Amino acid sequence: MIHKETMNKFPFRQVSILPNSIAKEPTFTKPSVSVNLETRNWNPIPIPHRTIPEPKGQDLDFVNVVNSHLIHSDWAKLDSLANGLTAFRVKHILLKIQKDYVLSLEFFNWVGTHKPTSHTLETHSMILHILTKYRKFKSAESILRKILVPGSIDLPPKLFEAILYSYRLCDSSPRVFDSLFKTFAHMKKFRNATDTFCRMKDYGFYPTVESCNAYVSSLLDLHRADVALAFYREMRRCRISPNVYTLNMVMCAYCRVGKLENAVEVLEKMESMGFSPTIVSYNTLIAGHCDKGLLSSAVKFKNLMVKNGLHPNVVTFNTLIDGFCKQGKLPEANRIFSEMKALNVAPNIVTYNTMINGYGQAGNSEMGSRLFEEMSRDRVSADILTYNGLILGLCKEGNTKKAAYLVKELDRKNFVPNASTFSALVGGQCVRKNSDRAFLLYKSMVRSGYHPDEHTFKMLLSSFCNNRDFDGAVEVLKEMFERNFVPDSGILYDLCLGLKRCGKEKWVELLCTEMEARRLIPQGFDMAKMICCVEENDNSTV
Numbered sequence: 001m002i003h004k005e006t007m008n009k010f011p012f013r014q015v016s017i018l019p020n021s022i023a024k025e026p027t028f029t030k031p032s033v034s035v036n037l038e039t040r041n042w043n044p045i046p047i048p049h050r051t052i053p054e055p056k057g058q059d060l061d062f063v064n065v066v067n068s069h070l071i072h073s074d075w076a077k078l079d080s081l082a083n084g085l086t087a088f089r090v091k092h093i094l095l096k097i098q099k100d101y102v103l104s105l106e107f108f109n110w111v112g113t114h115k116p117t118s119h120t121l122e123t124h125s126m127i128l129h130i131l132t133k134y135r136k137f138k139s140a141e142s143i144l145r146k147i148l149v150p151g152s153i154d155l156p157p158k159l160f161e162a163i164l165y166s167y168r169l170c171d172s173s174p175r176v177f178d179s180l181f182k183t184f185a186h187m188k189k190f191r192n193a194t195d196t197f198c199r200m201k202d203y204g205f206y207p208t209v210e211s212c213n214a215y216v217s218s219l220l221d222l223h224r225a226d227v228a229l230a231f232y233r234e235m236r237r238c239r240i241s242p243n244v245y246t247l248n249m250v251m252c253a254y255c256r257v258g259k260l261e262n263a264v265e266v267l268e269k270m271e272s273m274g275f276s277p278t279i280v281s282y283n284t285l286i287a288g289h290c291d292k293g294l295l296s297s298a299v300k301f302k303n304l305m306v307k308n309g310l311h312p313n314v315v316t317f318n319t320l321i322d323g324f325c326k327q328g329k330l331p332e333a334n335r336i337f338s339e340m341k342a343l344n345v346a347p348n349i350v351t352y353n354t355m356i357n358g359y360g361q362a363g364n365s366e367m368g369s370r371l372f373e374e375m376s377r378d379r380v381s382a383d384i385l386t387y388n389g390l391i392l393g394l395c396k397e398g399n400t401k402k403a404a405y406l407v408k409e410l411d412r413k414n415f416v417p418n419a420s421t422f423s424a425l426v427g428g429q430c431v432r433k434n435s436d437r438a439f440l441l442y443k444s445m446v447r448s449g450y451h452p453d454e455h456t457f458k459m460l461l462s463s464f465c466n467n468r469d470f471d472g473a474v475e476v477l478k479e480m481f482e483r484n485f486v487p488d489s490g491i492l493y494d495l496c497l498g499l500k501r502c503g504k505e506k507w508v509e510l511l512c513t514e515m516e517a518r519r520l521i522p523q524g525f526d527m528a529k530m531i532c533c534v535e536e537n538d539n540s541t542v
Helices: 057-071 075-079 087-097 101-114 121-133 137-148 155-165 175-186 190-202 209-221 225-237 244-256 260-273 279-291 295-307 314-326 330-342 349-361 365-377 384-396 400-412 419-431 435-447 454-466 470-482 489-501 505-518 527-541
Strands: none
Touching: 057 075, 057 087, 075 101, 087 101, 087 121, 101 121, 121 137, 121 155, 121 175, 137 155, 137 175, 155 175, 155 190, 175 190, 175 209, 190 209, 209 225, 209 244, 225 244, 244 260, 244 279, 260 279, 279 295, 279 314, 295 314, 314 330, 314 349, 330 349, 349 365, 349 384, 365 384, 384 400, 384 419, 400 419, 419 435, 419 454, 435 454, 435 470, 454 470, 454 489, 470 489, 470 505, 489 505, 505 527
């Protein structure tokens, strides 16, 4: 979850950056500026300068002796001086050797090993200045992570202050703030990243596009496309020029929030912004249209990619195959599969699993087996998902014996059955009208630590009702209540009528009362009417 304070940085407001139809997105509230990334001409707050007293007496002698040993790499003599280290002395030694970033880092690490109490936020900020000034960003981020992982809530703002106040002292580079922002982004500390971004702007510093990309990428990883779009707006307002990676992620964000037209507009604007769309650009749009079931549009983008001189890759074909399989359009999926092989794009495990599962959902175990044999010939190793697709196809046909054989094969392959495996097996027994056996498999599934989904319960409940085993159906319904699943209204109606015909009208009332108490009444189910029918049946019996 993103902290509430982070969200407050992104109020909804119209800002025209791309075409007007794209402009209605959340943005930061800071004013727009237009200059170089490292310094701005909008009157930023002056960078404060905090000096430290010069060393005198024993402190000065200690600093000079340690500096001499460091220059001569005499670490044995340094070890004997470790007890004399203080934060004050460490800071002055770092200032003396700061032009040698290798020696500075060695000394910093040595202090951390021999006298860690001598390190403060100020000594950490100094080594960060030294490393970033010499463009050793990975080393700087490693140090930042070590500080921030176990840190308290108030540490990030204090760290920013320490870096800020020692900035001029170390004659630093603006990239030190960029490293801080990027580290927060990589660590998915979005509130801290946002606060750092805003404070950087106050002092006239802006992050690089690479760091902004890291922030946007982390937001997308956590499914916060709305915030990612808001941040992109702020990037444009601040004239931080995006690159093709930024624009690809923006298209992805638009696709995730369902604004496909906006995503397409970004692609169309790429060339005028000085970029050429990449395979990722087209794959993003293909995936977005497939997710919405717009398969013909997805295929058009694949064709457009080819027209513009780009070759579809395995991700392109896998995405299209998955889209067609999810809609049950297996002939179309098979056509894409054949095209893929004709273009010498080798199918991978994802390709085969998608196709096998698609045929499994359709109950076509023969085609699933053929694909399994093909992937074996192509030396593509199967996994648990492959077997789940095969088992599903067999179970859909009611061929539970062969499915059981495949389950045994899982042990030989060291594959562990998962929730999908159990769900398929439950479905197979339901197809064969073995409700009790299906329920036992369900129990085994729960004991194995897997959570049944709504589809599994629907199969069980329907099977018991079709077999007129209403006692068993009630047991399934109780399991559903315990897991807060809402039953299907049609199946529930059949169950209640069945109970009524069996003379168990009171059970209907109890079930309805339980559903009401748990707020699990399905949409379209008239509970009052059902109870009324039960009561009328009671009166007529009397």
